[in-house]
Structures are given as structure tokens and as C-alpha cells.
Amino acid sequence: MGRLINSEVASGLLVIAFGVLGLSAIGSLEIGTANDMGPGYLPRLVAWALVLAGAMMTGFAMLRAHPPVPDLHWRPLIGISAAVLFFGATVDRYGMVIAVVGMTLLAGLASPISRWRETPLIAGCLAAGAVLVFIVGLKLAIPIWPR
Amino acid sequence: MDLIANIGLGFSVAITPVNILFCFVGVLLGTLIGVLPGIGAVATMSMLLPVTFHLPPATSLIMLAGIYYGAQYGGSTTAILVKLPGEASSVATVLDGYAMAQKGRAGAALSIAALASFVAGTVATLLIAVAGPLMAQLALKFGPAEYFSLMVLGLVASVILASGSLAKAIIMILAGAFLGLVGPDANSPMPRLTFGVPALAEGVNFVALAVGFFGISEIILNLEKDLQRVAPVAMRDLFPNRDEMRRSVGPTLRGTLIGSVLGVLPGGGALLASFGAYAIEKKLSDTPERFGQGAPEGVAAPEAANNAGAQTSFVPLLTLGVPSNAIMAVMAGAMTIQGIAPSPKVMVEHAQLFWGMIASMWVGNLLLVVLNLPLVGLWVKLLQVPYRILYPAILFFCCIGVYSINNSAFDVYLAVGFGIVGYLLIKLGFEPTPLLLGFILAPMMEENLKRAMILSGGSLEPFVTRPISAFLLLATVAMLLLMALPSFKRTRATALNAD
Numbered sequence: 001m002g003r004l005i006n007s008e009v010a011s012g013l014l015v016i017a018f019g020v021l022g023l024s025a026i027g028s029l030e031i032g033t034a035n036d037m038g039p040g041y042l043p044r045l046v047a048w049a050l051v052l053a054g055a056m057m058t059g060f061a062m063l064r065a066h067p068p069v070p071d072l073h074w075r076p077l078i079g080i081s082a083a084v085l086f087f088g089a090t091v092d093r094y095g096m097v098i099a100v101v102g103m104t105l106l107a108g109l110a111s112p113i114s115r116w117r118e119t120p121l122i123a124g125c126l127a128a129g130a131v132l133v134f135i136v137g138l139k140l141a142i143p144i145w146p147r
Numbered sequence: 148m149d150l151i152a153n154i155g156l157g158f159s160v161a162i163t164p165v166n167i168l169f170c171f172v173g174v175l176l177g178t179l180i181g182v183l184p185g186i187g188a189v190a191t192m193s194m195l196l197p198v199t200f201h202l203p204p205a206t207s208l209i210m211l212a213g214i215y216y217g218a219q220y221g222g223s224t225t226a227i228l229v230k231l232p233g234e235a236s237s238v239a240t241v242l243d244g245y246a247m248a249q250k251g252r253a254g255a256a257l258s259i260a261a262l263a264s265f266v267a268g269t270v271a272t273l274l275i276a277v278a279g280p281l282m283a284q285l286a287l288k289f290g291p292a293e294y295f296s297l298m299v300l301g302l303v304a305s306v307i308l309a310s311g312s313l314a315k316a317i318i319m320i321l322a323g324a325f326l327g328l329v330g331p332d333a334n335s336p337m338p339r340l341t342f343g344v345p346a347l348a349e350g351v352n353f354v355a356l357a358v359g360f361f362g363i364s365e366i367i368l369n370l371e372k373d374l375q376r377v378a379p380v381a382m383r384d385l386f387p388n389r390d391e392m393r394r395s396v397g398p399t400l401r402g403t404l405i406g407s408v409l410g411v412l413p414g415g416g417a418l419l420a421s422f423g424a425y426a427i428e429k430k431l432s433d434t435p436e437r438f439g440q441g442a443p444e445g446v447a448a449p450e451a452a453n454n455a456g457a458q459t460s461f462v463p464l465l466t467l468g469v470p471s472n473a474i475m476a477v478m479a480g481a482m483t484i485q486g487i488a489p490s491p492k493v494m495v496e497h498a499q500l501f502w503g504m505i506a507s508m509w510v511g512n513l514l515l516v517v518l519n520l521p522l523v524g525l526w527v528k529l530l531q532v533p534y535r536i537l538y539p540a541i542l543f544f545c546c547i548g549v550y551s552i553n554n555s556a557f558d559v560y561l562a563v564g565f566g567i568v569g570y571l572l573i574k575l576g577f578e579p580t581p582l583l584l585g586f587i588l589a590p591m592m593e594e595n596l597k598r599a600m601i602l603s604g605g606s607l608e609p610f611v612t613r614p615i616s617a618f619l620l621l622a623t624v625a626m627l628l629l630m631a632l633p634s635f636k637r638t639r640a641t642a643l644n645a646d
Binding site for chain 1: 334341342363366533535558567576601
């Protein structure tokens, strides 16, 4: 198993997954004909091309040795995703300050290069700057504090 | 003379105080992100799209364009001083620029880069002014079949230029194309491919896509790498000596020419131009062994070429309405936000915008030379800002940029999703640039294909019988054949991995 799934096989499988996801999004959209294409004509073509390309990639990759699947670094992946999700989830209800401070703190957890004494300081500066530039300056319709 | 009148009109737009100010803001921001690692022009321009909504059309495009060529400039500064190409197009400059810096000629290398860029910018501006209207004339002969063939050519060209595997580049185009087809459908009121999500009815948000793939995933990747900096080289004199000047003249002019031509080609732009120019100078030189050891020719040629290419890559967008690379895709997005559909009519219906933007590029290049040589010290200081302070700020700009487009939390979640997928794909050796081009071109291609097929009653014949379309497709086939040649494969591999 470990030997079989190299980086190219993984790439191919991922691409097949994209194609299948695409096909499921298409569902039963009308294909139409070449001189009167329906909304499903080109998407279906593209999705099947993805499935085919992924299958070919997987097939060829199994025949030859390739580098192993690269290690994923979970800490930055989860930390940064969580930071952005937090911003999206809070900004319209709890306001800019909470969204930015929370985002910065979560982002700080994403990497060992961050220093726990600096992060709150960065959070404060970013929040103040964000309010000044984007709400006072550019007048974006975002609340400063929770509403 | 139309040309002089047009350029006059351009300058009357470009040198209004507001436009000079935003041109300045653009080139300054561009230089800044060019200097800073881990954030590129595509991500920055996408994040700023919501801000440009509040500006007049010409002003917003002038600023965005400034970011693009400013970034080229900042990228070469770091390439020379710390061996770190801020942008992909300055990779070629690293070779001789850093070597010059190590010999104590850092200031001279920076000046040569700046002057070569400026000369190239001036010539390219003139070329666009001359070639633009001719291209627009040609565009009048373009029907749906021609447009479709042109876009096929552009996509194939972008595949060749993508670094890494060709198969993966093609897959990225397909994936981008699929995402581009989500949402509105020209012939029916029902949104498609949305999984029933109402927020997708207008299509996948371009900013969320670009920021996810180029901003968020980039931060994740940078955090897992150890971002080690090379200490900047000390600078002595800023001015090149007579010998260095003499050696730079020819390469600058040839680089400008090569850059201008390669920039116009679909899929082209600054990256190809800089490598092409470097390789040609090395071939032409009597002393090719000096290249890589600090030859001023090796700085002047790629710098002239990438700047000229950056500028002429606006030509297909402004005259045909077809963006030829990811940066131009963002510019097309900015035009659409302003209610201007990119098309051949832009030059006639928005003459002020067209000529104003062209003139502003010259103004911007002048600003870059005048401002940046004295500011080099500041940029070097900025380079020393540690990444642990930088990345939360960059992440914040990602967030606010995506959110403020539609004040939509969904777009932010979408950006996270693209960030994660982008991270996986980049780890597996997929390059995200072709995805963006596929995303932008797919809806246009579908529309033109549909129209062409309706006109021909379902026959593919017009694509090969109409001369311009046939020529474009022939060029595409030629490129595909070229790709299959083993010798080309080798050259491509060395050119794209020249470090």
C-alpha cells in the first residue's frame, strides 16, 4: 500500500475526485446538441476530461517509481484555515476588532516561529489599523464592535 | 497624426493629480510586495479589487497596472541584493545580478536594472500606441470562431510556460475551466453546477479563488519552510561605470524587442520574456563564460525584457478583450467590476481609459526610477522584517479582500477551501497559474463556441476554413508538436529551472 501510493498516483486520484465531484454537480443538466449546446455540454466535456486525465495519470504512475507522497504539515494548514474561517464567521456579527484579534491569535498558533509575547501586540496593531483604514478611511460597511 | 493626438489624450488623463497619485500608490505597493517574499502581484491585485470599486475606471486600472510592473521592479531589487527573486520573472536576474552584488557592484546592478526597465518601458509604451490600433483593426475581423481559436492558442501557450509537468498544467486548466463554468448560463435563467448553494448563482468569486490559491496556500507553504534570509549585500556606489554602461546598451535594446514580442503572445508575458532575453544575450556574447559571474548584460537584458513584456501583455486584453495570463485575468476582473466588458470596443468607446492607461505606464516607470533608486535603503530594511510579523498581516489582507467584495462570509469560506486544495495541489507539483487562466477563459470560450456552432449549423468547418482562425489553430498545433520534441523538452526544463 505505502509503496503503491506515490505522489503521482495520489495526484491522479485527486484529479479523478475533482472530475467525479464535477459530474455530480452537473447531475442531469441538459446536454443539447453540437449546434444548440445545452448548459451541460461543456461542463460534462471538461469533467469527463478530468476523470480521464486523472485515470491516465494514476495508471501510468503505477507502472513507474515516483517520489513518495510529500509530508503534509498539519499545523500551518489547520492553523491558517481556522484563522480565516474565524474571520469569516465573526466579522459581520461580532465586528472587525474581534474578528481580526481572533484571526491573528489563531494564525499565531499556526507556526512555531510566532512568539507568544508578540502575537497579542500584532493582533492589537492589526485591529487598530484595520478599523482606521477600512472602516474610518474606506468606509466599508463592517461594524467595529459586536452588534 | 492620430498617434500624437492619442498619446496626447493619454497624457491628459495620466497626469491629472489623482491619477498620478494612484499610479504612485500602485507602483509603491507593487514594489513593496515585490520586495516582500510570500506575496505576489496576482494575490495583491485580487485583494485590492474591492477597493478599486470606489475609484473611477481609469484610476483603478492605472493603480492595478502600477502594482504589476512595480512588483517586477521590487522583485529585481531583492533578486540582486539578497538572491531572492520576489517575482518569478526576476529569476533570470538573480544569476548575474547577485554575482555583481557580491563583487561590490550592487548599486551598479540596481541602476542598470532600473535604467534598462525604464528604456524598455518607454519603447514598449510607444509600441503599444502604434500596435494597439492595428490590433483593434484586426479584431474587427474576429468572429466567434476566431476568438475561440485564439483562446485555445492562449491556453496551450500557457501550458508550455507553466513550470513542472505539462500534464499537470493541462489538468489545472481543466479544473479552472470547470470552476469558471459554475453559475450563470447564457441561455437559461437557472444557475448551474451550484450544488444548490445560492451564493454560487453568480459564479465562483474570482477574488476568493485567486486569494485562496495564491495567498492563503502560499502562507501555509511558507510556514512549513524555514524562511531563511540571506543578509543584504552592502552597497557602495550607485552608478555603473563606463564599461558597464557600454555593455548594457545592446542587451537593453534587444531585451526590449524580445520582451515586447513575447509579451503580446497569448500565454506570454514577463516570465518568458526575461528567460528568452537572457538566453539570447548569452548566445550572442563573445564571452559567454562571463554570464553568471556578474555580467551587466545578464542584468540589463532580462530586466528590459520583463518590463517590456509586462507592458505589451496588456495588448491582447485591451484590443481583443482576451486576457493572456493570470495578471491580465485580474485586470479583466477589474474592468468588469467597473462595468466595462473587455472587448475590442474598449479602445473606441473608452478611448480615455485606453490611452490614459498606456500613458500612465510611462509615468509609472518614470516614478519607479526617480523614487526607487533613493529608496533602495528602505526596501532593504523592509526585507529584514521577520516573516512571523508579516504573515498575520498578509493573512488579514487576504480576509478583508475576499470578504469586502460582496460582504459575504461564504466567499471567505470558499477562499479557505481553495487555500487548502491549493496547498495540496502545489505540494503534489501542480502549478496554480494555469487554473486562473482556465477559469477566466472558459466562459468566454463556451460563449464563442456556442455562437460559432449556431452560425455553422453544428459544423466545425469554420474553425479551419476562416483564415485567421485557421492560422491560430495552426500555430497551436505547431506549438503542440514543438512540445513533443525531446530537444524542446530539455530546453524548457533548463529555462524554467534556471536557478
